[in-house]
Amino acid sequence: MAVVAVLDPIADSAMALLRRHVEVLPPPAASWPERADGIVVRASPVGAAAILTASRLRVIGKHGVGTDNIDLEAVAQRQVVVAKTPAANADAVAELAIGFMLALLRRVAWHDRGIRIQASSAAPPVGRELKGARLGLLGFGAIGQRVARIARMGFEAEVAAYDPFVQPPRDLQVRMLDSASALCAQSDILSVHLPLTSETRGLVGARLLSALPQGAFVVNTGRGGVVEEVALLAALRGGRLAGAGLDVFEQEPPTAELALLEHPNVVTTPHIGASTREAMERMGRSVVEQVLDVLGVEWRREEERHA
Structure with missing residues (x-):
């Protein structure tokens, strides 16, 4: 046997x-x-x-x-x-990615903290809608395509993607761009759906983050090492990014000293995309x-x- x-x-x-x-x-x-x-x-x-x-x-x-x-x-x-x-976890991860987007756009974590501690006298931030937002998908495999379907059909978002190895299904109204930098330049939300390889490690670093529009959001439910955490934190602190949703980290589990965990505009989960x-x-x-x-x-x- x-x-x-x-x-x-x-x-x-x-x-x-x-x-x-x-x-x-x-x-x-x-x-x-x-x-x-x-x-x-x-x-x-x-x-x-x-x-x-x-x-x-x-x-x-x-x-x-x-x-x-x-x-x-x-x-x-x-x-x-x-x-x-490859397809068995697509629905679960895609739903979490969309959940991050909604939480970031509507400032759910900020409002949750405000209600719990009742300590902020600042005016609450005004949220945004996913409807009409420009969503950029970095990686367009089974998960990226599922995110696109939900965002397009459920929320009427504008969706673009970059993935040189994938031809999108004809029924998906998604613009395929010719580079990651072109995708970032046209994305209010960048959602990362790439595996971690020698080619993708650190791909979303200072250069790509600086190509995003002012006030954009980054969501990563792919692999932590694809996004440079130091560069991401710098973009958040500098005000270029309005927030980030992270299910994955360069080191897992992340250490309690990781500065990203202390940033008020970061929403996190402990690699539960497929859970x-x-x-x-x-x-x-x-x-x-x-x-x-x-x-x-x-x-x-x-x-x-x-x-």
Whole structure:
């Protein structure tokens, strides 16, 4: 029987499916390199040393999309298959991105603090509407496209995007621009939906932030390292940006000393973009099915018999 190690918790239904067809090493499964034919991982690091010494390893199932926690050079060297779940979390992450936009435009955090402490004598800031706002999507994969649909159809926002690797669906009324700087120059809100790679690390730095219009907002539900935190804080303090919504950080969890956390116009969550019951079920089921398929486990017929 094949052995699959689960390095991080997954949905109970996905774990049950896995247990019905293979031997499972449950999380944290520290000894997986010695025994596993496949692994399922969410956020735990999967380094080169473990991959290169795992003589039986054939597949890594990534519960999610980003593979920055997996050493891909070692994966290529061992010719291990990496299975991802690119569409399973799109709704959840897109909804959080839209939620950040609404919270920033309507100054929800500012008003929440004001009511709780009742200490501000300043006039409350006047909010803005997402309707008619210029939304720029940096990255236009499954999540970016879902954000575009919600923003266009639900809020009548003007949507543009930059992604040199994606052709947008014809039914989406989105302007595709030819550079990230051109996108920033035309965006009241910049929403980041990029994976973290050597090419994207630090991409949203001082240069791109300075291209945004005065009073723009930045939302990042992609990966923390794509946005330079020092440059973002400087743009907030200098008044160029009106606020930022961050689900991801360069270091996770962020330290209590991170100055961005103290800025009154920053709204944060602890990397929960895909953390909904529905998305967890979809991602868990999808990644387990793919791992079983790569390992050659005949699971579908057995599942049908017991349905």
